[in-house]
Amino acid sequence: MNPIPAIALLLGTALAAGAQSPAGDLTPATRTRFRDLILPAPAEDAWRGIPWRTTYWEAVTEGQRTERPIFLWTMNGHPLACT
Amino acid sequence: MRARRSVWADPEIQKLAGKFIPATDEVTMLHRDQGAAGKHFRLVSEKGHYGRNPLDWTRQGLYCLAPSGEFLGSVNSTRAEDVKAFLKESWEAWEKLPKGRRLMEGAPGEWRDRWADRYPVDGMVWKVTSRDLPRANARKDWAGHAWNIDYAWFRREDLARFMPADAKAGLKKDVDGELVARFARCHLVDNVRGQTIAFPADAVKKATMVLVTESVKGDRVTVRLEGEVRLEQRGRWAVDDTGEREQTRGFEGKLLGAGVWSLKAGTFESLEIVAAGVRWGATRYNFRADDLERGAIGYVMQLAPDTPADRMAPASIWEYGW
Incomplete structure (x- = not known):
């Protein structure tokens, strides 16, 4: 099976012969099905259930105030956005 | 990620x-x-x-x-x-x-979040999710399931570049080309597996978005958005540890969206845009060195809620010129 029919199968649409891109299958009728293929499932999004502070210094300041330790996740690119 | x-x-x-x-x-x-x-x-x-x-x-x-x-x-x-x-x-x-x-002596020093003062409080923020679309030769490991997030920011004055103040049913308006080009080159990038960089301005071969007003009921205007984008960059850069080589990268696809514009608020009450197309090539840190050929990719743009976690600056904010 080549990649384009794989998408067609999921979308339940027919494809133009020789199509190279899924763009032709993006229509008002299929838009929400494309959306559902792209957005993370609840299990994939579970990491957002941790109440992450969004900057290091916010957490350090809070830790100083509440006498609690800090756990930092830091990446090239902000972990809560594009990393 | x-x-x-x-x-x-x-x-x-x-x-x-x-x-x-x-x-x-x-x-x-x-x-x-x-x-x-x-x-x-x-x-x-x-x-x-x-x-x-x-x-x-x-x-x-x-x-x-x-x-x-x-x-x-x-x-x-x-x-x-x-x-x-x-x-x-x-x-x-x-x-x-x-x-x-356990604690530092004295109070913590002053420090400001680098981009917090640029967040467009009265403008608009899109959460942009990217993921490869299904294909038969998808990798079975993490890369085959990868997805990523970025945020696109628009200032208050940008909103008028989407919709004129005197909106009425049946209107067809080109969204400001400069705004669409900035969005495309900064956000329709291949960040699915990891960080990448914006396309340069001359990589934008086509970037259009047309807003069509379908109906007006009181204050609310129901709209449809349609667009086309083609980005292509050629040059010499590294895509892994083996050094620089002649490369090409790009995205070509279509955008389709729907939303409701509030005439009173002068902004979108709801909006969702889907982009689908193909990407090709790689950059140094986006883990595509093994996947340079054309592959199907999709993006979803949704209005981001105003929560601390959704106030992240766009990955390429310095390209905005703000």
């Missing part, structure tokens, strides 16, 4: 993380920061897993620390078992740390 799925969804890790104040930040700017935050972070990072590396190398990873700057532990792993062990050991280190060494 891999860790979002492999580590943080684990209930035991979520529970362990809850013992600490969980924090995130961008490492390059933090590590180079010359203010209170950077100085404090380097107290910790230089005792951690990358602490012996040259100062201009990354310090990315996971760290536990006391507010005083005392190092409790560190690791750079996307394996849940490693992270569990690291959190448990760090908690033990905290419990053993004498109380007199």
Whole structure:
């Protein structure tokens, strides 16, 4: 099976012969099905259930105030956005 | 990005993380920061897993620390078992740390989030999710399931570039070309597996978006958006550790969206746009060196809620010229 029919199968649409891109299958009728293929499932999004502070210094300041330790996740690119 | 799925969804890790104040930040700017935050972070990072590396190398990873700057532990792993062990050991280190060494002397210094004052409070923010669309030769490991997030920011004055003030049914309007081009080259990028960079301005071969007003009921205008984008960059750059070579990268696809515009508020009440097309090529850190051929990719743009976690600056904000 080549990649384009794989998408067609999921979308339940027919494809133009020789199509190279899924763009032709993006229509008002299929838009929400494309959306559902792209957005993370609840299990994939579970990491957002941790109440992450969004900057290091916010957490350090809070830790100083509440006498609690800090756990930092830091990446090239902000972990809560594009990393 | 891999860790979002492999580590943080684990209930035991979520529970362990809850013992600490969980924090995130961008490492390059933090590590180079010359203010209170950077100085404090380097107290910790230089005792951690990358602490012996040259100062201009990354310090990315996971760290536990006391507010005083005392190092409790560190690791750079996307394996849940490693992270569990690291959190448990760090908690033990905290419990053993004498109380007199837990807090800094005096109040924390002043420090401002680098981009907080640019957040468009009265404008519009899109959460942009990207993912490969299904294909037969998809990788079976993490890369085959990868997805990523970015945020696109629009200022209040940008909103009028989407919709004229006197909107009426049957209107067909080209969204401002400069705005669409900026969005396309900064956000329709291949960040699915990891970080990449915006396309340069001359890579924008086509970037159009047409807004069609379908109906007007009182204050609310129902709209449809349609667009086409073609981006292509050619040049010489590295896509892995083997050095620079002639490369090409690009995206070609279509956008389709729907929303409701409030005439009273002068902004969208709801909006969702889907983009689908093909990408090709790679950049240095987006883990595509093994996947340079054309492959199907999709994006979803949705209005972002105004929560602290959704106030992240666009990955290529410096390309905005703000």
